[in-house]
Amino acid sequence: MKEIINLPVQSIEEEEYHINMGPQHPSTHGVLRLVVTLQGEIVKKLQPHCGYIHRGIEKMCEKDTYQQIIHLTDRMDYLSAHINNHAVCLLVEGALEVEVPERVKYIRTILDELNRIASHQLWWSSFGMDLGGLTCFFYGLRDREHILDIFEESFGSRLLHSYYTPGGLMRDVHPNFQKRVKDFLKYNRKKIKDYDRILSGNVIFLERSKGVGVLSKELAINYGVTGPSGRGSGWACDIRKKHPYAMYDKVEFREVLRHEGDTYSRYMVRIDEMRESMNIIEQLIDNIPEGDFSAKMKPIIRLPEGEYYQCVESARGELGIYCISDGNKNPVRMKFRTPSFVNLGVLDKISREMKIADLVAIGASLDLVIPDIDR
Amino acid sequence: MDSEKLTDKILEIVPEAQQEENKQFLTFLIPPDKLKTLTTHLKEEKELDFDYLFCLTGVDWGTELGVVYHLTSTSLNHSVELKVKTDNRETPEFDTVTDLWMTADFFEREVWDLFGIRFTGHPDLRRILLEEDWVGYPMRKDYTDEVNIVEL
Incomplete structure (x- = not known):
């Protein structure tokens, strides 16, 4: 008995140890593995391991x-297909100097x-769920x-649309399109107030x-x-x-801006952006x-020889396409600068010295989509 | 800064730089040993202030391997495209820019992974998308893989 008492007291918080979050973990929303170095509950270092669903799209x-190529880009960031x-269409139209109709x-x-x-609503749902508010998931x-019903009515698909073609659209929208969108706006204005009531002012949140x-x-800016x-x-x-x-x-x-830079301000930017999007549609x-x-x-598109860069604002950030063409019907090099891939790079920096439970909140607030990282 | 002044400024820092024709960006081909000097000037000088590296691409032009850098300044709103090329397909190597723009960390790991271009001074140059034991660099034009690539 005496011997046990005399053993040197070693706190668990002095030792560093590693745990694997993922590749199968509910808060990574896909197959992303984070190797976290912890001291007690505090994150000391984090190494993302990606590439589990690398398909070689480039x-x-x-x-x-x-x-x-348009059909492949759907499969990158499937939530903003x-x-x-649009990015590929603009690239091709810009290179060929085609003017698309106003409609x-x-x-x-x-x-x-x-x-x-739709993308922000899914993000809001899963963000709430990651922090323990399951109601958000159902509401969102x-x-x-x-x-998705509006999408399905007009072009038959709910997630991976491939509806845009270089020069225009695959076919015209459904005659009900305008009415249904207006009904949705009326409906969604009310629901966004609910989002604020459920989560935005919640003390625990x-x-x-x-x-x-x-x-x-x-x-x-430095991390892009x-x-x-x-x-x-x-x-x-x-x-x-x-x-x-x-x-x-x-x-x-x-342009919704917030200056605190924490998880809450990233959250509020997305909530306000949903309102701004509705204003644009209106x-x-x-x-x-x-x-x-x-x-x-x-029918066969050949881009003139040269280099082209086209960027658009996807739901996660700047999606850039850098394309080199030699005048043939397929590109020499097509590079996708995907927002999730770049945003993942900052996760290590901002989660250091935070608790591991906070890592879940930070990761969710960056809104990573794994196929967008791995391509 | 307008493009003429920017051109003069870059040619003053690196006289060997060759300007290339490009509709969108001001483009320069830089000798690989001058890359570090130029990028440091572009980032640090107040009147240039290129603080945002928005794209870094590895390219295989057939005989030459190289990297394309797209830089912009968020305060002054000017952009530039830099290219470095090398004939050495066995051990291509360029200086890293991770000490200037941290966003280059993942980009350079991706280029190493898919093109086999080394970046001197990169803090943690490992494969990022493929497995650690993958043989070869798949984005090179001369890469062949009878198992994983199906020719149609």
């Missing part, structure tokens, strides 16, 4: 035509924003269903998100953290404002001009 693009398609621009902008709302998915995972503006995560740190990085495409230079909307939905749904394009 390599496949080198064998594909531009119309085929329209916006990914196409209107419909594309509306669909992009609907897609952004219930409301997102309305958008505030305790777990305020001051957690602070990212300064300088760091956000774009999208709502970057705007939560006060960096005005919205591509829709900086390099407007489609109808974004003709509609009025506010300005456009009654004024969709009549006309063709596609410009005349050649």
Whole structure:
């Protein structure tokens, strides 16, 4: 008995140990493995291991035509499939100097924003669930269903649309489209108030998100953290404002900025962005001009020899496509600068010296989509 | 800064830089040994202030391997594209830019993984998308893999 008492007291908090979060972990929302070095409960270091669903999309693009590439981009950030398609279409249209009809621009902008709302709703659902509020998951998915129904009615698919083609759209939208979108806006305005009531002012939620995972503006720029995560740190990085495409230079909307840089400000940016997206749709939905749904394009697209870069604002940040063409029907090199891949890089920096439970909140607030990281 | 002044400024720092024709960006081909000097100047000088590296791409041009850097300044709103190329396909190597832009960390690991280009001074150069024991660099044009790549 005496011997036991005389043993040197060694606190567990002095030792460092590693745990694996993932590849199968509910809070990573996919197959991402985080090797976390811990001292007690405190995160000392974090190493992301990605590539579990690497499909070699960039390599496949080198064998594909531009119309085929659109179908691959759906599979990167599957929650903003329209916006990914839009990037390829703008790249091709810009290179060929094709002017798309006004109607196409209107419909594309509306669909992009609907897609952004759907993406943010799913993010809100899973964010609440990660922090223990299961109600959010049901509420968010219930409301997102309305958008997916609108998508399904117009072009038959709910998640991976491939609806945009270089020069326009696959086919015209359903005659009910305008009415259903307006009904949805009316419905969603009420529901967003519910989101605030359930989560935004909740004491437990505030305790777990305020001051957690602070990212300064300088760091956000240095790490290239774009999208709502970057705007939560006060960096005005919205591509829709900086390099407007489609109808974004003709509609009025506010670039949502917050300056605290913590998990809560990243959360609030997304909530406010849903409102801004609805404002954009409201300005456009009654004024969709009549006309063709596609410009005349050649069946085989060959980009002139040269290099092209096109960026769009996806739901997660700046999606850039860098393309080198030698004049053939498939590109020499197609590089996707995906927002999740870049945003993942900052996770180690901002989660150090935080508790492991906070890591879940920080990871969720960056809104990572794993196929977007692995490509 | 407008593109003429920017061109003069870059040519002043690196006289060997060759300007290339490009509609979108001001593009320069830089000798690999001058990359570190130029990027440090671009980042640190107040009137240039290139604080955001928004894209870093590895490219295989067939005979040459290389890297393309896209830089912009968030305060002054000017952009530039830099290219480095090498004929050495056995052990291609460039200086890292991770000490200037942390976003280059993942980008350079990806280029190492898929193109086999080493970056001197990178803190943790490991494969990022493929497994550690993968043989070869799949994004190179001369890469062949009878098992994993199906030719149609």
